Amino acid sequence: xxxVHNMQSLYEKLSDVNSFFEYGQKLIPTIEKIVxxxxxxxxxxxxxxxxxxxxxxxxxxxxLQINSVTNATEVAVTEILDVVDGASSDLTTIxxxxxxxxxxxxxxxxxxxxxxxxxPDDPDVKDxxxxxxxxxxxxxxxxAVISLADKIQVGLMNITISLQVQDITAQxxxxxxxxMNGIQTKLSSLLFDIGNDGEKETSAEKKVETKGESAFxxxxxxxxxxxxxxxxxxxxxxxxxxxxxxxxxxxFSKK
Amino acid sequence: xxxxxxxxxDSVTMRRIVLxxxxxxxxxxxxxxxxxREALGKLQADDGINFIITDWNMPDLTGLDLVKAxxxxxxxxxxxxxxxxxxxxKEDIVEALQAKVNNYIVKPFTPQVLREKIExxxxxxxx
Numbered sequence: 001x002x003x004v005h006n007m008q009s010l011y012e013k014l015s016d017v018n019s020f021f022e023y024g025q026k027l028i029p030t031i032e033k034i035v036x037x038x039x040x041x042x043x044x045x046x047x048x049x050x051x052x053x054x055x056x057x058x059x060x061x062x063x064l065q066i067n068s069v070t071n072a073t074e075v076a077v078t079e080i081l082d083v084v085d086g087a088s089s090d091l092t093t094i095x096x097x098x099x100x101x102x103x104x105x106x107x108x109x110x111x112x113x114x115x116x117x118x119x120p121d122d123p124d125v126k127d128x129x130x131x132x133x134x135x136x137x138x139x140x141x142x143x144a145v146i147s148l149a150d151k152i153q154v155g156l157m158n159i160t161i162s163l164q165v166q167d168i169t170a171q172x173x174x175x176x177x178x179x180m181n182g183i184q185t186k187l188s189s190l191l192f193d194i195g196n197d198g199e200k201e202t203s204a205e206k207k208v209e210t211k212g213e214s215a216f217x218x219x220x221x222x223x224x225x226x227x228x229x230x231x232x233x234x235x236x237x238x239x240x241x242x243x244x245x246x247x248x249x250x251x252f253s254k255k
Numbered sequence: 256x257x258x259x260x261x262x263x264x265d266s267v268t269m270r271r272i273v274l275x276x277x278x279x280x281x282x283x284x285x286x287x288x289x290x291x292r293e294a295l296g297k298l299q300a301d302d303g304i305n306f307i308i309t310d311w312n313m314p315d316l317t318g319l320d321l322v323k324a325x326x327x328x329x330x331x332x333x334x335x336x337x338x339x340x341x342x343x344x345k346e347d348i349v350e351a352l353q354a355k356v357n358n359y360i361v362k363p364f365t366p367q368v369l370r371e372k373i374e375x376x377x378x379x380x381x382x
Contacts, residue, residue: 077268085275157279157366160272164363167266168341171312215265215314220341220362228343228361229368235345236359239352240379 052187059184063210066177070170077166080159088156095149102142109135165222174216181210256305258373259284263294263309263321264339269362273308273339276366280373291316295324298331306373311340311351322354335376339364 112129119125260277262285264270270287277285286301288294290313298304307325311318318338325331336356340347343361351359357379358372 074266074268078271081268081271081275160275161363161365163268164272167264167269168362170266171341212314214317215312217312217341219344221343222363223343223361224363229364231343231345232348232359232361235348235352 049191052190056184056187056191059180059187063177063180063184066173066180070173073166074170077163080163084156084159088153091149091153091156095146098142098145098149102139105135105138105142161224168220168222171216171220172218174211175218175220177210178213178216178218256377257284258282258306258377259286259301259303261286261288261294261298261301261304261307261309263288263291263307263313263318265289265310265313269310269339273369276364276369279366280370282373290314291318291321291324294321298325305334306376307334307336308339309336311338311342311347319351319354322351322356326355337372337376339369 112135115125116129260282262270262273262277264273270289274285274287277283284303286297286304288297291309292315294307294309295316298307307321309318309321316324318340322336322338325334325336337358337360338351338356339360339362341362342348348359357376360368360372
């Protein structure tokens with residue numbers, strides 16, 4: 001009885017093995033397709049790998065270039081500010097000299113007035129008044145020059161205001177650099193995941209130092225329409241009208 | 256009262272522009288600092304400083320952290336602080352006001368705006 005049972009169990013096992021081989025035979029074409037697919041994919045993956053490697057190696061150079069743009073514009077802006085300061089200082093001197101010239105002219109005008117009053121019929125005096133220095137005309141010229149100097153002064157100040165764009169763009173560039181730094185880190189870890197450890201180390205070594213997030217405002221904008229300042233003014237005014245903690249404490253202590 | 260300003264900004268250009276603007280509106284006493292930490296050192300080293308103009312985004316110690324550190328010290332509880340920054344979002348302005356800046360300017364600014372804010376701060380009685 002045991003022998004019959006053992007034979008039956010053996011037969012069942014053999015039947016299972018047979019089914020396994022039959023299933024295996026059916027599976028072979030699928031496995032072959034997978035192997036073919038993988039063979040075709042390897043060059044593609046190598047291409048992806050090389051592209052990532054290439055992009056990662058170029059990022060530090062781009063970051064350096066951005067840093068050098070920021071430094072170069074800062075130097076250029078400083079030079080422009082030097083020129084503007086020099087011109088502004090010269091203009092102040094010119095205005096001051098003109099003021100002193102006007103004072104002397106006023107004094108001269110009084111002298112001519114006195115001369116005319118003293119010698120109303122003297123032909124030389126008449127000639128001097130008619131053809132000599134005419135304080136009225138000189139006063140007009142003085143006013144015109146002063147007005148022009150004021151205009152130049154305003155222009156120089158506008159240049160200074162516009163130069164604030166350097167700080168704003170520097171913050172935008174720092175933000176871009178920070179973003180590129182993040183991309184480089186991601187790509188480096190991707191290289192590591194697909195087994196390019198050496199390249200990852202090289203890439204990390206090449207990483208360019210960038211400013212921390214606290215050092216720039218990614219939303220910095222060069223906006224001269226003063227909308228932001230209007231918002232500030234309204235919020236500051238609201239803040240000023242709100243009672244201070246001290247006032248609240250005083251109010252409660254009276255009760 | 257003669258004002259002596261502590262001008263804090265990591266941008267050399269901006270410090271220069273703020274100083275030029277201050278000179279233009281009649282102030283000529285100032286000390287400069289490139290970040291919040293340097294500013295704290297300069298403030299502690301110079302008792303003559305009685306007005307702070309600071310940027311927000313700076314390395315090491317930001318302008319906002321500087322304001323908090325200054326206000327945490329009873330000695331500087333009432334020193335006027337003017338924030339001059341590119342940050343113009345409502346939440347930024349509110350955060351700065353909560354940290355107790357006296358006023359706030361969004362870059363780019365004009366010397367007229369700077370004068371107006373300084374005068375407003377000086378005219379406001381200390382709470």
